[in-house]
Amino acid sequence: MSTPGVHIVVYPYPTAGHIIPILDLTQRLLTRGLTVTVLVTTNNLPLLDPYISSHPSSLNHLVLPAPDIAPPQQNRFLANMRALRDLHYPILLQWFQSHSSPPVAILSDFFLGWTHHLACELGVPRLVFSPSGAFGMSVAFSMCRDPPKNDDPENIDFLVSLPRIPSSPVYPWWQVPQQYRVGVEGDPDWEFYKKNMLANTASWGLVFNSFTELERVYFDHLKREVGHDRVWAVGPVLPPDDGDLEQPANRGGAISVPCHEVMSWLESRPVNSVVYVCFGSHAVLNSKQMDVVAAALEVSGVQFIMCVGEPAGQQQHASDDHGVIPGGFEDRVDGRGLVIKGWAPQVAILRHRAVGAFLTHCGWNSVLEGIAAGVVMLTWPMGAEQFTNSRLLVEQLGVGIPVGGGRQNIPESTELARLLGISVGGGRPERVRAKELSDAALTAGRGGSSHQALDEIAKLLADYRK
Incomplete structure (x- = not known):
């Protein structure tokens, strides 16, 4: 399907592992007739080149300043998240409000949860892009809502249980991501991270680089968690496997x-x-x-x-x-x-x-x-x-x-x-199963569940504009 004239903003978190999949998703939206403005810092501009050359008239970009995080920082990751919000929020608010044909939606990385509040102020829907899977996001939401606690701080094998998530995963303490192990109630960095992540659950929709057949039970779980069905699996968003090595080779x-x-x-x-x-x-x-x-x-x-x-x-x-x-x-x-x-x-x-x-x-x-x-x-x-x-x-x-x-x-x-x-x-059972999943991934993108999800997103955005 094609939705000409629908203009959206795509805002990646500025590291290669987050930018590459959201640009691959952008490519699929462009083929459906959308016009996209990608927000990018100067050092990441080269990652856009292969996409701009393929869609010179419908892919635009806005260069944003990179935050200056002066060392030493106890947690550079959290400091960078906060600095991006403080630096970019007013710039984007002014850009939207002065644009002659402002975008009708924001698609932004899950580390940019604060863009939910920007979208609310602008009166446009915000779609979360998750470069992680639905199982990983389910764990992140659980740990933000109910931060894990270690009753025996010296014991790195202390077990943390997440009973609300399908399969009720249990983790030894050393496998719990660092931000949840060091997070302290009242600490500004931790409170910002928690609110930033939970803003994703309040956003209009969630888009995952995954496919339904891979994580069906976790997509069903997330739909219950956020209270609506605007949770889409659109992956794997990879270059086409058509024998052309140039695109996958230059990616990233x-x-x-x-x-x-x-x-x-x-x-x-x-x-x-x-x-x-x-x-x-x-x-x-x-x-x-x-x-x-x-x-x-x-x-x-x-x-x-x-x-x-x-x-x-x-x-x-x-x-x-x-x-x-x-x-x-x-x-x-x-x-x-x-x-x-x-x-x-x-x-x-x-x-x-x-x-x-x-x-x-x-x-x-x-x-x-x-x-x-x-x-x-x-x-x-x-x-x-x-x-x-x-x-x-x-x-x-x-x-x-x-x-x-x-x-x-x-x-x-x-x-x-x-x-x-x-x-x-x-002779390995893993190889048999790998072939089955590979076929399922291919089917999802070629007219299957992921292809249909992308069509639905494009249609909803077009309808929202009306």
């Missing part, structure tokens, strides 16, 4: 190795024989974790591609322990291992028939990319909602093999090597 930034070189390396490998190893754009392995991963890859004998992230500037501290690839490792695995330092063409790699397994930190973008590609997932969550995502993959979807957890549960290299070995090839 400049890659450090040309995509065609990586694809050529994979072409000579048998089907499902390669393990792809990547812990995301933010998680940087410490020395022990890196040594275990490298040793396991070396002794396992498996073919692999390993993406090694560089610590971002804001994450570097003198006390941080950043692991480095052991000396001589690349020479010792030459011929069966490819090491990529920096950004990798992850979607293109996972889609290649030679890749059979994915050792991942379980960030939601990686989870969806792995599911869409139909690979077995070796799960090693590091923080945030990643422990919840790992549970979904292992316990509920049956496509994951747990290998570790953060810094508290680092596997022995021999055990990790064994798991790497059994994850590739045929």
